[in-house]
Amino acid sequence: MKQNASRRKFLRNVASVTGAGVLTACGITPQSPSSTGESLTPTRGVDTSPAAVASSAPAAAMSVPAEYVIDAPDKVNGWRTKLAAPPIKYDPPIEISQNFDLWPSTTFKEGESAEHNIAMRWHEQTMGIKFTPKWVSEGNDASDAKWATAMAAGDLPDFMMRLYLQRIPTLLEAGALEDITDAFERLASPTTKEFKGYPDHPFWNYVRKDGRIYGVPFTSGGLFGNDYLVWIRQDWLDKIGAKSPETLDDLPKLMKAFKEQGLGSFGISVAQGMVPSQGAWMGAVDFVYGAYGVMPGQWRKGVDGKLTYDGINPKVKEPLAVLQQWYADGLIAPDFISTAADKTGDAVVDGKCGVITGAGWMAEWPLADTAKRDAAAAWTVHRTPAGPAGHGRAGTRVFEGMTALRKGVEPNKVEAMIQQLNWRLEREANALENNDYFCFIGWTHVWEGDTIKPGPSPGVSSYEPGMGGAAGWWHLKQEELSRQAREKTLAKEKNQWNAMEQYLYSNPIQLDVAKAYDLALDTKKDQLFSAYQGLPGPVELEVSGALNTIEIESYTKIITGRAPLETFDDFAKEWSANGGDRWTEEINALYAAQQ
């Protein structure tokens, strides 16, 4: 007994010590050192009327403490930033609470975190806005849990960063968002209105209810982030001496030629969802439908002005026949039905095929990985081939989410957020025009000798607080102005580039990505959009699930040859009879209300 007692005691002690150790380790994150920079003396906040803000932008430069500037005269082609003064400074500082929902493994510099970092200090010192975290969460599940608790307790943050489509109807229905129509009209600068496409761009429809605006929408892929172009292996093209496929008939001929020459075992890598609206963000075949002027998943306006669902349009039978033929000829991998979008890249990396569709960023991943297997691998991006209706592809839905303020928040906080957005977009405009960027040296970027390299704190730029951070970092003029800036740089001699230009444009893969987006920009008339863009109504929520299910089932069966083409008509009838007609009515009503 005595032996047992002492053994138990030993185990208990070990357990308690371990427990205590674990608690201390996970407990307090170290506070960042208190800001040591000298107090700022920006030129006094100018008066907030839109005209005054716009005109003051280029003139009043501000002196910014050393830690925030990439001024480095001792570096070869070092680079100085010029910053417009913030439109307003709050003295004493105002506190705005915000949620921080981070992606997992977001990194910050040693000793810093999402809520204590240089971007926070910067806002406090320049605009007098102190962002306090309502909560910090990492990953989707944690974020959902925090939102659920906050909503249940009715305790929302003052400013809500990044509300996605799942959450918006709940908040709008409960009247939990502040109406900012008047404030935005009055305070948003002309730059802001232009760069955010206010009020005409369709993505404002998602934040509008009964004619009033409840937040500012944001995009994170820009105008073409989800426009899928055709990537083809250039070295294979060179080997068989073929050129870029112009028409939809050229593409299967090309793929067959690849197969005959032993290049790859099938033609094109396709994802199980097949079109972007069914979840294929890589390996989509929307261009085949687009070549016939239809796009399943979208609503098309007919000559009579009525919207109909393109998924049941009889014209879809033609592209379906094309795809059916491709599958029968072995140009589409038989196991495409088990391949989710993210796995479509594996086939091209393994050298099994030479054609895949996707956005510009693919030049980096996964296509750059093919060079690891086959050093000669090179990829080029091509316009989607033309069919009887010309070129067509699914256009990017620019709306990604919205930023909003909670109902009942103090008016000066609404003002502060809009002004912050103004200032941020002003800086963006300036950067793109003069290749004059602003970043936190030592945080997002560091000097390594004479070159700029990514820094230890990428989280600082991804999670810059406030409306300027969430809705200001990518705007509707991004692609156009980026291209102008890039062309200006590329026109100069390389030894005349400043350090930031070296950083942005030296990497050939980045230039490939840029070329792809340029092609998307040049061919933007190929984009097909849904005529109705806005929040879903109750009928859609009720029936869209089942209808999308039978749609993808029917299409997949036809393409894989398990059902004849005629079954499409049966599907169309089933679709209409089981809620499709009601859904169509609802969409037409919502569309009419938007006009």
Add this chain to the structure above:
Amino acid sequence: MRASKQPISIAAGVHLAHEAGRSPSWRSRRNNPLYLMLLPALVSILLFNILPLYGLVIAFQRYNPLLGVFGSPWVGLANFERVFSDLTVWRVIRNTLLIAIGKIVANQAIGLMLAILLNEVLNQFFKRFVQSITYCLYFLSWVVFGGIMLEILSLDGIANNLLAGLGIPRIQFFAEPQFFPATLILSDVWKNMGFSAVVYLAALTNVDPHLHEAAAVDGADRVQRIRHITLPTIVPTMVLLAALSLGSVLDAGMEQVLVLYNPLVYQTGDIVDTYIYRVAFQGASYSIGAAVGLAKSLVGMVLILLSLYLARRLANYRIL
């Protein structure tokens, strides 16, 4: 005072003598410390299982977390109507039942066979070795194991290579609706048979070795001994396990199906949970989820009561 002269054991005698001098309420009070120890568990069940039941009302509302249970609008049976008038819902329910029942039956049967076979193995090392190997698959998540299955059963995977070697044409296991439920059930059995076997092995230790010896002396061979001694002994355990799993017959294994299914097999592979997951209704998910959960619980309750009745009748196993 004992009328008949039956021998009583010494321990029982001491026990009785101990009680002889006590008051009648002593017996019930004697158990008080035991009831006290039960109290925390009871409180926990009350707080976390019984009290939150009021939240089920959100199945009859259009629940908005900001308005709360008392502020959300009432919609009566609209949520249930919406779920049950859905185009594919009966197909989905049928699939769920078929797959779940198939899994229960297959898991029990194959787990039992494995346990009986292992029980007869004399070499302890080999027995433990096999047990460990079959058991460790249970701990893999379906995300990993599903990926493995997709590889093995792909068109140029091991299984199809085997078939091709035997001269049978290759089968697309994940594209044919008729094969899909079997694929689901068999891969689930492969993953879980170690676990079921362990449970049965534990039950098998109850088999009285004297009976086996007596039967061996009487000339029964191995198979006859298994049939007449081992099996009847564990019938109660079997019935109990089957009965207990009946309550979860509407949980057909969402994670597995989600990883392995695709549009071509929705017909036979779409189950209630994956269907709800896929059509994640924006903004109304709480109420729909609660309605589906309530419907599943009601069915589950009927089935559990049925299974307890069956357990009592068939195996004389009494819980209530």
